[in-house]
Amino acid sequence: MSKFLVIEDLYVNVEDKQILKGVNLTINKGEIHALMGPNGSGKSTLSNALMGHPKYKITKGKIYLNGEDITDMPPDQRAKKGIFLAFQYPVAIPGVRIFNFLKNMMSSVQGRELNISEFRKELKEKTKMLEVKSSFIQRYLNDGFSGGEKKRNEILQMALFNPKLALLDETDSGLDVTALKTVCDGINKILNPEMSAIIITHYKRMLEYVRPQFVHIIMDGKIVKEGGDDLIDYIDENGYKWIEEELLAGTLK
Amino acid sequence: MGEEENKMTVAENLVASDGYKYGFSSPDTDYFYKAKKGLTREFVEEISAKMKKEPRWMTELRLKAYDIFMEKPMPTWGNTEMLNNIDFDDIHYYVRSTEKQGSNWDDVPEDIKNTFDKLGIPEAERKFLAGVTAQYESDVVYHSIRKDLEKIGVIFTDMDTGLREHEDIIKKYFGTIIPPTDNKFAALNSAVWSGGSFVWIPAGVHVEIPLQAYFRINTKNMGQFERTLIIAEPGSSVHYIEGCTAPTYSSDSLHSAVVELIAMEGAKIRYTTIQNWSTNVYNLVTKRAYAYKNATIQWVDGNIGSKLTMKYPAVYLMGEGARGEVLSIAMAGKGQHQDAGAKMIHAAPNTSSIITSKSISKNDGRSSYRGFIKVLPGATNSKSHVVCDALMLNEEARSDTYPTMQVDEQNVSVTHEASVSKVGEEQLFYLMSRGLSEQEATTMIVNGFVEPFTKELPMEYAVELNRLIQLEMEGSVG
Numbered sequence: 229m230s231k232f233l234v235i236e237d238l239y240v241n242v243e244d245k246q247i248l249k250g251v252n253l254t255i256n257k258g259e260i261h262a263l264m265g266p267n268g269s270g271k272s273t274l275s276n277a278l279m280g281h282p283k284y285k286i287t288k289g290k291i292y293l294n295g296e297d298i299t300d301m302p303p304d305q306r307a308k309k310g311i312f313l314a315f316q317y318p319v320a321i322p323g324v325r326i327f328n329f330l331k332n333m334m335s336s337v338q339g340r341e342l343n344i345s346e347f348r349k350e351l352k353e354k355t356k357m358l359e360v361k362s363s364f365i366q367r368y369l370n371d372g373f374s375g376g377e378k379k380r381n382e383i384l385q386m387a388l389f390n391p392k393l394a395l396l397d398e399t400d401s402g403l404d405v406t407a408l409k410t411v412c413d414g415i416n417k418i419l420n421p422e423m424s425a426i427i428i429t430h431y432k433r434m435l436e437y438v439r440p441q442f443v444h445i446i447m448d449g450k451i452v453k454e455g456g457d458d459l460i461d462y463i464d465e466n467g468y469k470w471i472e473e474e475l476l477a478g479t480l481k
Numbered sequence: 482m483g484e485e486e487n488k489m490t491v492a493e494n495l496v497a498s499d500g501y502k503y504g505f506s507s508p509d510t511d512y513f514y515k516a517k518k519g520l521t522r523e524f525v526e527e528i529s530a531k532m533k534k535e536p537r538w539m540t541e542l543r544l545k546a547y548d549i550f551m552e553k554p555m556p557t558w559g560n561t562e563m564l565n566n567i568d569f570d571d572i573h574y575y576v577r578s579t580e581k582q583g584s585n586w587d588d589v590p591e592d593i594k595n596t597f598d599k600l601g602i603p604e605a606e607r608k609f610l611a612g613v614t615a616q617y618e619s620d621v622v623y624h625s626i627r628k629d630l631e632k633i634g635v636i637f638t639d640m641d642t643g644l645r646e647h648e649d650i651i652k653k654y655f656g657t658i659i660p661p662t663d664n665k666f667a668a669l670n671s672a673v674w675s676g677g678s679f680v681w682i683p684a685g686v687h688v689e690i691p692l693q694a695y696f697r698i699n700t701k702n703m704g705q706f707e708r709t710l711i712i713a714e715p716g717s718s719v720h721y722i723e724g725c726t727a728p729t730y731s732s733d734s735l736h737s738a739v740v741e742l743i744a745m746e747g748a749k750i751r752y753t754t755i756q757n758w759s760t761n762v763y764n765l766v767t768k769r770a771y772a773y774k775n776a777t778i779q780w781v782d783g784n785i786g787s788k789l790t791m792k793y794p795a796v797y798l799m800g801e802g803a804r805g806e807v808l809s810i811a812m813a814g815k816g817q818h819q820d821a822g823a824k825m826i827h828a829a830p831n832t833s834s835i836i837t838s839k840s841i842s843k844n845d846g847r848s849s850y851r852g853f854i855k856v857l858p859g860a861t862n863s864k865s866h867v868v869c870d871a872l873m874l875n876e877e878a879r880s881d882t883y884p885t886m887q888v889d890e891q892n893v894s895v896t897h898e899a900s901v902s903k904v905g906e907e908q909l910f911y912l913m914s915r916g917l918s919e920q921e922a923t924t925m926i927v928n929g930f931v932e933p934f935t936k937e938l939p940m941e942y943a944v945e946l947n948r949l950i951q952l953e954m955e956g957s958v959g
Contacts, residue, residue, distance in 0.1 A: 279914050283906065307916035315914075319907040323929030329915075332925065336916030368929070385915065 230294075232257045232424050233278075233393055238289035240270075240277045247273040249449035250289070255393070258421040262435055262460065263428045265446035266468045271428045272316060274446070275395045278426075279313040280306050293393070308337055310392030314382040314399050316428075320370040326381065327351075327365040334388060354387040358414045375402030383414050390418070394425040400434035412437030432464040445471060452480060519570040522547055525672050528575050533641060536648060539655075546661035546671030553665040556791075559851075560818045563789040567763055572735050574673045574706070630688065635719075636681040637692050640708050643679030650681055654710060658741035658769050658797075667767045670706045670739040677707030677738065680721060682748070684714040691720040691753070691939055709740040713748035713776075722753040722939065734762045736787075742770035744778055746800065751779040753938065755946060757786040760817055764790040774800030774829075781937050782809040784819050785949055793851060795824035798832035798860075805834040810934045813846030813878070814953055822851035822883075823867075827860040827893070836867040839934060841927055842878035843953075850882040850899075858889045869899040872930050874923065924954040 233255040240248035247270050255261055265271050277284040278291060280303035291299045293309055301309075321329070330351065335342045355362060358380055370378055379399055386394055396415070400408055415438050419425060427440055435457070443460055445453040445468070453459070453471060474480035525547045529540040555564055630637065636647060644651050661671035682688060713719055736758060744750045750770065758764050764787035770778040780794035796805030811819035825834035840848035850869045871880035882899050904926050912922035928935070928947050935943045 279910075281910050283910075302919075303910060303913040304916050304918050304922075307914055313914050315911065319905065319911045321908055321911070321926060321929050323932030324925055329912075329925070332917060332921070333915040336918075336921070368932075389915070 230257050231255075231292075232259075232294060234290075234292040235274075235278075236290045236292070238274075238277065238291065239287045240273055241285045241287050242273060242283060246287075247284075247449055248277065251446070251449070251451055253444065253451060255424050255426065257424055259442065260419065260425045260427065260438070260440040261442045261444060262440035262457075263426055263444050263446055264430070264460075264463060266430070269446045270449040271446055272397055273449075275313055275397045275426070275428055278306075278395055279303055279311060304336070308339065311395070312386055312389045312391035312393070313395045314379075314386055314397060316397040316399075316401060318370045318373075318378045318382055320368070320372070322368050322371045324369045325365070326367055326369055329369050330365070330385065330388060333385065337389060350388065354384055357387065357417060358384050359410050360384060376404070376407040379403055379407070379411055383411050383418070387414065387418050390423075392423060394418075394423060396425060396427045398428055398430070400429055400431065408434065409437065432460050435460050447471060447475065518573055520547070520572075520574050520673065524574070528673070532575075535644060536652075538652060539644065542656065542661070543672045543674075546668045547673075549661045550665060550668035550672055553668055555665060559791050559820050559849075560789055560847075563763070563818060564791075567735060575675060633686050634683040635686060635688060636679065638679050640677040640679045640710065641675070643710075647679065647681070650712065651679065651710065654712060654741070654743060656741075658743065658771055659739050659767050664767060666737045666765045667739055670708060670737050670767070674706045674708035674739065676705075677709040677740075678711070678721070678723075679709070680711040680719065682711075682713045682717040682719045684745075685716045686714075687717065688719040691722045693722050705734075705736045705738070707738045709738065710743075711741070711750055711752070712743045713745060713750050715745045716747045717745075718749040720751040720753065722942070723755075734759075736762050736764045736766070738766045738768075740766070740768040742768075742778060744770065744772045744776035744803075746774045747776060748773075749777040749779075751781060752794075753781040753942070755783040755785065755938075755942060755949075756790070757949060759786060760788050760814075762787045764788075764792065766790075766792045768792065768794040769824075770794075770796045770805070771799050772796055772803035772805055775802040776800065777804045777806070779806045779808070780823070781934070782807065782821070783934065783946060784809070784811040784821050785946075785953065786817075787819075788816065789818045789820065791820045793822045793824050793853070795826070795853075796834065797826045797828060798834065798863075799828050801829045801831050803829060803832045805832075807834075807836045807838070808934055808937060809838050810931045811838075811840040811848045812950065812953060813840065813842045813848040815844040815846060817846045819846075819848040820851060821849070822853075824853040825855070825865055827854075827856040827863040827865065827890075830859065830861045831863065832860060833864040834866070836865075837933065838867075838869045839872070839931055840870075840880060841872045841874065841930065842880050843874035845877045845879075847879040847881075849880070850884070852882075852884045854884075854886045854888075854895055856888045856890045856893050856895065860890050861892045863890065864894045865896070866894075867897040869897075870930070871899075871901045872927065873901065873903050874927075920954060924951050927954060 231254050235251055235253040238248050238251040239246065251274060263271055263274065273284060277286060280301060286299055290297055298306055298309065331342060331347065334347060351365065355364065360380055370381065373381065379402065382399065399411060403411060412434060427434065427438060429435065440457055443455050443457060444451045452475060471480060522544060525543050526540060529535045529543050656671060659667050661668040680692060711721055742750050742752060756764060768780065772778045778796045782794055784790050794807050798805055805825050807823035809821055811821045813819040819840065822838065823836045825836065836852060838850045840850065842848045848871065852867055854865050856863050867884065869882050873880060880901055884897055886895055888895055904923055908926055909919065909922050912925055913919060917925065927950055935946055938946060
């Protein structure tokens with residue numbers, strides 16, 4: 229097993245507030261990990277720090293991708309290395325058509341001019357897979373989108389991007405049952421043995437569709453418990469409170 | 482027409498001091514005739530009566546305009562500091578180019594060729610823009626007009642030819658929308674105008690393809706004073722489009738055009754401009770239109786280049802149900818001031834106007850929106866809506882709005898919205914997380930910002946504008 233992503237003792241500040249307080253995590257090629265935790269525990273901070281958001285300042289620790297230190301690398305370089313973040317709250321960029329944006333994304337990550345007819349063909353396949361209307365790609369990026377449309381758009385990008393490491397930040401939030409199923413079916417089709425993924429979520433429901441092999445619980449900026457997929461059901465039934473209590477009592481295993 | 486002899490004589494008389502013996506320039510330039518710098522009453526008369534052989538009324542009009550120009554003070558508003566740097570004695574007021582094609586593509590400077598390359602301008606158009614084919618300075622020598630347009634009676638020609646061939650129409654309308662008394666620069670243009678377009682659309686005729694003209698300045702210190710008049714007879718429609726590019730020169734140039742539009746009952750005129758003058762050009766333009774009953778005027782106005790632009794396309798809504806629109810973008814980069822806006826005069830009931838102004842400021846660039854909305858007594862049930870959006874790319878950039886509204890009628894709706902935004906950190910991060918560099922991401926956000934403008938342009942202009950913005954953005958980030 230090759231260690232694809234290694235996070236070493238990571239400390240991250242957001243606007244001078246310390247959010248991550250020493251995260252350690254190793255992900256091998258092809259593995260699917262779930263990162264669960266209550267609100268404000270640092271889940272989204274970790275995904276933003278992994279993608280290189282300038283507001284998320286790494287004050288200590290290292291991130292290695294395929295053995296390379298990417299701790300100080302700008303987001304576009306990380307993207308070119310194969311990291312993809314499916315945003316929890318994708319921002320609107322008025323006036324930029326999705327088609328044009330996707331074209332630019334693809335030529336950037338591939339580092340070459342696109343073959344437009346091949347690109348169109350691929351785009352058609354992926355929109356069909358995610359049950360996205362073909363007129364969708366003529367809309368302005370995330371502008372006036374419903375929650376479901378935004379998430380579908382993120383997964384459409386992921387399908388084209390074909391990342392080596394996918395960070396799915398609360399992709400389940402704001403989706404109804406039907407939409408969640410479509411999106412998760414899409415994700416399952418995109419995942420492949422060459423692709424690693426971190427699924428960040430509060431709840432069990434997404435993890436029932438996209439099954440992780442490893443589960444990590446994050447609380448107050450640290451990973452406090454790790455286990456297999458059986459942990460998902462336990463959290464679903466018992467919540468996070470018990471972990472907090474055991475942490476305080478010093479009895480957490 | 483005996484012009485050849487004339488050129489020689491006038492040249493000998495007037496130009497010898499400028500090093501153009503016999504009016505012929507040194508072998509590497511092609512100007513038959515280039516006036517000496519500065520402006521006198523005698524010079525205005527000489528050009529009009531002797532060189533151009535214009536009718537007496539036009540010569541009189543020019544001379545009267547010259548007097549007004551000399552009397553009128555400089556504007557006391559806008560960027561007076563920049564305006565006062567204009568040295569009127571250091572400008573060529575008339576240049577007539579050769580009609581033979583003297584220069585060739587190999588002589589075009591590398592940096593200009595590179596710019597064309599980056600812009601992706603087609604070969605034929607490049608040569609045209611570089612002055613290798615027919616188009617030169619003050620005289621509009623080139624117009625492409627399709628035979629079928631001529632057949633349906635459309636007149637599309639340069640103003641000098643128009644004056645020779647359609648004197649009756651021009652005499653009736655010239656200077657009626659923008660009289661020489663309007664402002665100092667309109668007076669100057671009226672005195673020394675040369676080139677520009679004359680367009681006349683017969684009643685009921687809809688011109689399906691945009692009429693296009695190119696203008697450029699390529700002589701150091703040469704003023705370009707083109708004069709355009711477009712008349713759309715009742716029920717007709719036309720889209721006129723001009724794109725300007727100019728190579729950079731070391732000393733300041735003045736471009737001061739006058740554009741008059743008249744849309745008769747039920748007619749529609751769209752006038753599209755993208756100016757990309759080099760950043761030493763003063764671009765001081767007066768544009769005004771009259772819209773009669775149920776007529777529509779649309780000014781689509783893009784300002785990328787120039788040192789200082791002062792331009793406020795106006796629509797006088799003269800008849801009931803008339804409609805006026807201004808859609809403009811301005812991009813102010815290092816050392817530039819884009820002072821642009823619009824004027825809408827509601828002079829009849831049920832008239833409506835929409836102004837959409839978008840500006841982008843970067844480095845120490847400054848963009849100003851200057852707007853004027855007037856609703857006259859009796860213009861009941863009129864509506865006016867103004868939207869100003871400013872995008873700032875950095876801290877030193879500056880954006881101002883100067884809206885003025887005078888409403889002298891009760892039952893009207895006049896609204897104004899303004900927003901100032903910065904390129905958002907979240908937007909940049911989102912795009913960069915998809916592999917775009919900071920510059921590519923910023924360019925994409927800026928192109929998105931101007932999309933409401935770009936989508937109104939014919940495809941080739943939209944592509945050119947997006948590339949221009951891309952070039953402007955190069956090196957502006959990081």
